[in-house]
Amino acid sequence: AQSVSQHNHHVILSEAASLELGCNYSYGGTVNLFWYVQYPGQHLQLLLKYFSGDPLVKGIKGFEAEFIKSKFSFNLRKPSVQWSDTAEYFCAVSQDTGRRALTFGSGTRLQVQP
Amino acid sequence: EAGVAQSPRYKIIEKRQSVAFWCNPISGHATLYWYQQILGQGPKLLIQFQNNGVVDDSQLPKDRFSAERLKGVDSTLKIQPAKLEDSAVYLCASSRSSAGYTFGSGTRLTVV
Numbered sequence: 001a002q003s004v005s006q007h008n009h010h011v012i013l014s015e016a017a018s019l020e021l022g023c024n025y026s027y028g029g030t031v032n033l034f035w036y037v038q039y040p041g042q043h044l045q046l047l048l049k050y051f052s053g054d055p056l057v058k059g060i061k062g063f064e065a066e067f068i069k070s071k072f073s074f075n076l077r078k079p080s081v082q083w084s085d086t087a088e089y090f091c092a093v094s095q096d097t098g099r100r101a102l103t104f105g106s107g108t109r110l111q112v113q114p
Numbered sequence: 115e116a117g118v119a120q121s122p123r124y125k126i127i128e129k130r131q132s133v134a135f136w137c138n139p140i141s142g143h144a145t146l147y148w149y150q151q152i153l154g155q156g157p158k159l160l161i162q163f164q165n166n167g168v169v170d171d172s173q174l175p176k177d178r179f180s181a182e183r184l185k186g187v188d189s190t191l192k193i194q195p196a197k198l199e200d201s202a203v204y205l206c207a208s209s210r211s212s213a214g215y216t217f218g219s220g221t222r223l224t225v226v
Contacts, residue, residue: 004156034215044157044205044217090156101147101170102207102215104156 002027004091006105013081014113021076021108023091030096033074035065036104038088047089050074051096061085086112116140118218120206126224132194135221139187139208143216145169146183148191149205151220157205163189196225 007022025031035047048059055067065076074091088109092102119138127133139146144165149157160179162169165186174181178197183189193200203220 006156036217043219046214049214092156100145100209100211101159101162102157103159104149106156107154 002031002093002095002103004093004103004105006089006091006108008108009106010109010111012111012113015083016080017112019076019078019081019085019110021089021091021110023074023076023105024072025074025091025093025103026072027093027095032094032096033065033067034092034094034102035059035063035074035076036090036092038090038107040087044090047076081110081112083112083114086110118206118208118216120204120218120221122221123219124222124224126226127196129198129225130195132192133196133223134193135191135204135206135223137189137191137206137218139189139206140210140216143208143210144186145209146189147207147209147215148181148189149207151203151205153202160191160204193223196223198225201225 003026005024033050036044047063048057050057050067058064063078088107090107091105094100094102121136146163148160151157160174161171161181163183166183181191203222205220206218207215209215
């Protein structure tokens with residue numbers, strides 16, 4: 001069975017600081033990788049996804065993530081955060097074949113202080 | 115395209131009562147998922163449908179939870195009887211392929 005680990009449960013940053021959220025997964029086969037964001041009171045929204053090709057993936061709102069296969073990692077980055085980035089961030093993985101349901105990490109709550 | 119519709123948005127019930135949630139996926143999306151998101155945790159898959167057939171219900175507490183997807187479109191998730199630990203947000207999602215999943219706004223259930 002696959003699993004996803006997010007190392008940071010709660011991150012507090014000042015505006016304009018750089019962000020990196022860690023995500024590691026455990027699954028030996030081919031995977032699809034996702035980062036979702038959940039703003040307070042809103043539904044999950046897709047930030048970016050990786051299926052194949054360039055391991056550096058750019059998403060919406062200036063976010064990017066890098067897939068490092070040897071480390072089973074898919075870390076999320078943003079060079080300069082804004083107050084509006086305050087939200088919960090979830091890393092998720094699905095198997096490339098067979099069952100395609102998403103397995104989520106426990107989430108990282110990001111708080112950006114003005 | 116319209117999003118995944120869920121209702122109700124909120125529900126408060128007493129323990130041992132029953133409750134049902136409804137989901138209408140995006141038109142044409144064959145796969146439908148129900149997730150449970152407990153406060154402070156990531157969503158956990160409860161059940162996955164492909165059209166009206168169950169693909170995976172290994173994490174569904176079948177002694178109290180049931181779900182159906184008649185005609186391969188709308189789906190209903192039921193809890194009977196509810197326990198305090200069932201308090202969570204119940205999310206419905208649909209997909210056409212692994213390329214994209216669309217989530218509904220969820221139903222927030224509070225069991226008192």
